[in-house]
Amino acid sequence: MIDKKPAAIARCVDAADVQTCVNYGRDNSIPLAIRGGGHNAGGLGLVDDGLVIDLSLMRGIRVDPEDRTVRVQGGCRWGDVDHAAHAYGLAVPAGIISTTGVGGLTLGGGVGHLTRKYGLTIDNLLEADVVLADGSMVVASAKENAELFWALRGGGGNFGVVTSFLFRGNPVDTIFGGPTLWSLDRTEEIMKWYRDFILQAPEELTGFFVFLTVPPGPPFPEHLHLKKMCGVVWCYSGDMAEAEEIFAPVRELEPDLYGVHDMPFPALNSAFDPIYPPGLQWYWRADFFTEISDESIVEHARWAAEMPTMHTTMHLYPIDGAAHRVGAEDTAWSYREANWAGVIVGVDPDPANKDILRDWTVGYWDSVHPSSSGGAYINFMMEEGQERVQASYRGNYDRLAEIKAKYDPNNLFKVNQNILPKE
């Protein structure tokens, strides 16, 4: 659905290239966009008639197994990080699809398979190299430019171009994971069970709730092909000897598909890549939820039955556990008390279906939004206006606006969920 036509795309190979682009754009009043992995559904990696700072050639990684750190260039995708870190038995918590860019996902927050155990991606960020609007390059960390470091952790691409990230690597090797699926007519029962179970489960277990249509091919059994189902995609990163016991309550619910088994972490993180290749039409809407009420479950069940296309889906990612142990004002990510980041996603290859995708997504969102916490995870938002951006940062917005005024007073970096510089 993204139909933007930049004047030029600069394929940067290093920080000096990025500095040249920033200086050129600023001095010639040319709109700038920053493109990491190109996954932003609102098309915020591109800009009409402007210059795209494309980082996709900057994909170097260096793992330090002794310090347990992973240095990642700004254009890497998560599959690059998984590949390099797994060789040392380490992982950085990120999302659930390995083709997503490190840049956009990290700067927005980062939710995924390891959130309950190791926190959001930003909770594992130690340092960033940033090219600022004035063309200078600075390091942001807890020790240097601490305000900028605070803002980068959730504030998106508002403050500069990050050419390199330093992450903490966590000991993750073989995990026990995969999907369990149930027939859609059990939605109310399974969703009620899930909302109570996951918040009590050990933090080594993350499981996000899904509605999906079973893809018509292996490894899915033929009798389930193209069936709409509800389910949970699990990742257990604890002691493998205890995995069977951890999943006993799940098996008791007799799923129609029990696809959980041991596998290397990168295998789980790339398992859904083939279902979501480049070029699909995407329309999404999001919310944070502290509770999943009985009333909202009735609405979820109703809209799931109406999913318009095979790729269309709804996910509820748990963001409790380690993500709750960071304070609401410790990083720009304000919703530390929320238990789920929800996203409703209309997806299809055919551009002719774009209105159908949008109508279903917006209708579904309208019906569950009243039960939400108010704002949403900015990486699951389209271009939805300033009010929505402010609702997502709540009490942190003013501080972000002050930091924006210091580092980017003329709003050079505005193709993002934009934080307006404080006047």
Ligand SMILES: Cc1cc2nc3c(=O)[nH]c(=O)nc-3n(C[C@H](O)[C@H](O)[C@H](O)COP(=O)(O)OP(=O)(O)OC[C@H]3O[C@@H](n4cnc5c(N)ncnc54)[C@H](O)[C@@H]3O)c2cc1C
């Ligand atoms: C298939 C799919 C699966 C997803 N799964 C997850 C998930 O599991 N968990 C999750 O948290 N999110 C997920 N997302 C959302 C994802 O976090 C956002 O779409 C994010 O914006 C993607 O980052 P990107 O670098 O690929 O995007 P791009 O389109 O390249 O960039 C988006 C924005 O990020 C900023 N940006 C990117 N790189 C940099 C940089 N180096 N320096 C400064 N700014 C930068 C820019 O402001 C730009 O506007 C998913 C998205 C898709 C399409």
